[in-house]
Amino acid sequence: MIEKAQPVDLPRRPLVENQRDYHWITEKVCGIVEGKTPVWWWVFFGLSGMVATFALVGLVYLVSTGVGVWGLANPVNWGWAIVNFVFWIGIGHAGTLISAILCLLKQRWRTSINRTAEAMTVFAVVCAGIFPLFHVGRVWFAWWLFPLPNSNAIWPNFRSPLEWDVFAVSTYFTVSTLFWYMGMIPDLGTLRDRATVVWKKYFYGVLAMGWRNSVRHWKNYEMAYLLLAGLSTPLVLSVHTIVSFDFAASLLPGWHTTIFPPYFVAGAIFSGFGMVLTLILPIRAVFKLHDLITQYHIDCMCKITLATGSMVGYAYAMEFFIAWYGANSFEAFAFINRAGGQYWWAYWIMITCNVITPQLFWFKAVRRNTALVWVMSIFVNVGMWFERFVITVTSLANDFLPSSWGYYSPTVVDIFTFAGTFGLFGFLFLLFLRFLPLIAVAEIKALACPQADPHNEDHPLNRKSNPTHRSE
Amino acid sequence: MNPSAHYGMIATFDTTPEITRAAGLVREAGFVKWDVYTPFPVHGLDAVMGEKRSRLGGLSLAGGVLGMLTGIALVAFMNLNYPLIVGGKPIFGIIFPFPIFYELTILLAAFGAFFGMFFLNRLPRHHHPVFEYEGFGASSDDKFMIVVEASDPMYDELRTKVFLESIGGHDVTLIPAGKMAEDGGAK
Numbered sequence: 001m002i003e004k005a006q007p008v009d010l011p012r013r014p015l016v017e018n019q020r021d022y023h024w025i026t027e028k029v030c031g032i033v034e035g036k037t038p039v040w041w042w043v044f045f046g047l048s049g050m051v052a053t054f055a056l057v058g059l060v061y062l063v064s065t066g067v068g069v070w071g072l073a074n075p076v077n078w079g080w081a082i083v084n085f086v087f088w089i090g091i092g093h094a095g096t097l098i099s100a101i102l103c104l105l106k107q108r109w110r111t112s113i114n115r116t117a118e119a120m121t122v123f124a125v126v127c128a129g130i131f132p133l134f135h136v137g138r139v140w141f142a143w144w145l146f147p148l149p150n151s152n153a154i155w156p157n158f159r160s161p162l163e164w165d166v167f168a169v170s171t172y173f174t175v176s177t178l179f180w181y182m183g184m185i186p187d188l189g190t191l192r193d194r195a196t197v198v199w200k201k202y203f204y205g206v207l208a209m210g211w212r213n214s215v216r217h218w219k220n221y222e223m224a225y226l227l228l229a230g231l232s233t234p235l236v237l238s239v240h241t242i243v244s245f246d247f248a249a250s251l252l253p254g255w256h257t258t259i260f261p262p263y264f265v266a267g268a269i270f271s272g273f274g275m276v277l278t279l280i281l282p283i284r285a286v287f288k289l290h291d292l293i294t295q296y297h298i299d300c301m302c303k304i305t306l307a308t309g310s311m312v313g314y315a316y317a318m319e320f321f322i323a324w325y326g327a328n329s330f331e332a333f334a335f336i337n338r339a340g341g342q343y344w345w346a347y348w349i350m351i352t353c354n355v356i357t358p359q360l361f362w363f364k365a366v367r368r369n370t371a372l373v374w375v376m377s378i379f380v381n382v383g384m385w386f387e388r389f390v391i392t393v394t395s396l397a398n399d400f401l402p403s404s405w406g407y408y409s410p411t412v413v414d415i416f417t418f419a420g421t422f423g424l425f426g427f428l429f430l431l432f433l434r435f436l437p438l439i440a441v442a443e444i445k446a447l448a449c450p451q452a453d454p455h456n457e458d459h460p461l462n463r464k465s466n467p468t469h470r471s472e
Numbered sequence: 473m474n475p476s477a478h479y480g481m482i483a484t485f486d487t488t489p490e491i492t493r494a495a496g497l498v499r500e501a502g503f504v505k506w507d508v509y510t511p512f513p514v515h516g517l518d519a520v521m522g523e524k525r526s527r528l529g530g531l532s533l534a535g536g537v538l539g540m541l542t543g544i545a546l547v548a549f550m551n552l553n554y555p556l557i558v559g560g561k562p563i564f565g566i567i568f569p570f571p572i573f574y575e576l577t578i579l580l581a582a583f584g585a586f587f588g589m590f591f592l593n594r595l596p597r598h599h600h601p602v603f604e605y606e607g608f609g610a611s612s613d614d615k616f617m618i619v620v621e622a623s624d625p626m627y628d629e630l631r632t633k634v635f636l637e638s639i640g641g642h643d644v645t646l647i648p649a650g651k652m653a654e655d656g657g658a659k
Contacts, residue, residue, distance in 0.1 A: 021614065022511060022512075022614035147546055147550060153554060154554050155551070157556075157558050158551070158568065158569045159559050159568045159569075163572075164571035164572065164575075167575040167576065168571060171575040171579040174579060175578065178583075178586045182586060182589070186612070189612050190511070190613065193608070194609065194613075209596035209598075210595050210596045210597040210600065211595065212509065212600055212602055213611050213612050214508070214509055214593075215495075215507065215508040215510060215514070215517050215523070216518075216523060216593075217593045217595070218510065218518070219513075219518045219523055219526050220588075220592045220593050221513070222513050223525075223526035223529065223585075223589075224586060224588070227581075227585035228582060228586065231578050231582050232582075234574075235575075238574060442512040442513075443512070445511060445512040452514070453488065454491075454492040454514055454516060462488070462490075
């Protein structure tokens with residue numbers, strides 16, 4: 001029987017559909033950068049630039065007047081600034097997950113989306129950094145966060161999770177930018193080689209660092225890529241762990257829990273995948289990238305959203321369980337107050353968006369409905385913002401002494417500043433779409449094209465007689 | 473034949489199986505000063521060329537160790553320079569400042585990997601004789617190219633051309649030495 005049994009021939013899902021050749025991929029991706037600027041781009045660019053000025057005006061007003069223009073007041077002295085910081089930094093995490101962790105796990109489908117996701121990471125961290133920077137109050141003293149000698153002759157407090165944050169976030173931003181840029185060098189070389197206008201030759205030429213595709217260079221490059229992936233993995237896990245320490249290292253009920261680091265990391269990846277879907281699906285439709293970002297890619301992203309969303313849901317349930325099981329009346333109150341207290345509406349928005357929404361991704365029909373997936377990804381973004389709001393504000397507004405309880409509301413300055421960061425994000429992202437290769441061309445050729453395997457001699461595109469061989 | 477008049481000879485190939493086979497044959501033929509240019513990293517091609525494993529890991533490790541030591545030195549110096557007890561924690565320990573050590577280790581290890589890659593590749597170098605070949609741009613698109621340098625002891629304008637064609641290369645062309653002739657070509 002055993003001898004007769006034959007292995008089933010399971011066809012692998014192609015990562016690039018319609019058997020595209022290398023040249024098609026180059027043309028497709030470089031064509032986006034080299035082509036005429038589309039009208040919609042100018043519209044959105046102007047719009048996001050305009051919205052970005054909200055943040056500028058909000059911050060100028062804040063600095064010239066004082067932190068009092070934000071809604072912070074006793075007992076809630078951590079409001080939207082921290083919520084927005086954690087929200088944006090969390091979004092960044094999906095980009096690093098895609099570029100680093102999925103690289104180590106040899107998930108080849110990541111090649112279609114990693115460049116866009118990494119760009120998202122870098123820009124999200126830029127938006128995130130604004131909030132703690134201005135939350136310090138006197139922003140011109142923000143450099144005291146760094147270990148530099150100052151006229152007070154004292155040094156930063158290395159015992160504070162907030163100081164750990166300075167190191168974690170600045171390292172994260174630096175390493176993410178290096179990783180993103182290094183991954184782009186070969187593609188910038190391609191753009192340089194194809195450039196027809198002088199300024200483009202110089203622009204891409206300088207950025208490409210004289211890259212010339214030598215195998216001896218690729219060897220070191222691939223090693224550098226692997227090392228950066230290996231370094232970014234513990235880095236990304238540490239960043240949101242340390243962000244969660246900002247809360248967990250305090251003594252406030254609802255914050256002082258050991259579940260926070262893994263729960264924050266899962267939530268960060270969940271929110272980041274929400275944002276990746278929000279960005280990728282319109283890009284795919286507008287630039288007609290259906291052969292490169294296939295239904296399989298969308299399925300994979302939806303499944304990761306489902307997995308991390310379920311982890312987040314589990315963490316919510318576990319927090320409640322421990323609050324009861326721990327038999328600490330303050331902890332128990334903090335959680336009953338979250339679900340039924342003055343911020344009940346925020347809590348239930350969070351549960352609806354983060355726990356219920358992703359469960360729909362179990363269904364193939366849902367994952368195949370791109371418009372629905374896009375709408376759901378927005379829900380994930382909204383839900384994760386509310387999660388940070390619930391965590392930050394409910395514990396502060398109702399702490400140990402009922403006589404000092406309060407109710408926090410943002411001011412118009414808070415709202416406009418936050419809206420402005422979306423404008424800034426969009427502004428930077430649109431510049432990226434216009435001037436840089438939004439798909440990792442070299443990587444997708446190497447990893448997603450079956451004809452790139454040097455042992456795949458029988459592949460139709462590798463046969464000598466094939467008419468698709470381009471003649472010079 | 474005047475070997476200094478040109479940098480070398482370039483041949484173009486169309487597919488990864490072809491370039492891998494051809495690279496193996498060039499190596500077997502005994503050439504030493506040659507290189508392969510591919511639009512993406514071809515799996516196993518560096519091994520076929522006889523390339524050793526990249527030495528980048530060592531540079532990254534050195535960066536990481538330096539980062540860890542920097543972190544320890546930073547925290548130790550600053551806490552001893554102005555001792556200030558906060559939260560009842562010791563003046564110096566390895567627990568409370570561990571995130572600082574950790575992040576600096578990663579940061580400098582990443583610098584080691586990133587700048588080490590440029591160092592080992594001798595980049596940035598914006599002018600290289602291979603760029604003088606006008607068809608070279610295709611090597612960042614869909615063509616695979618082998619360059620045999622004129623300084624190779626086995627190099628002979630006629631025989632090398634015949635050889636490159638015999639292993640499947642087409643568009644075999646001489647690369648002029650260009651402005652960088654005094655540079656001695658690639659490493």
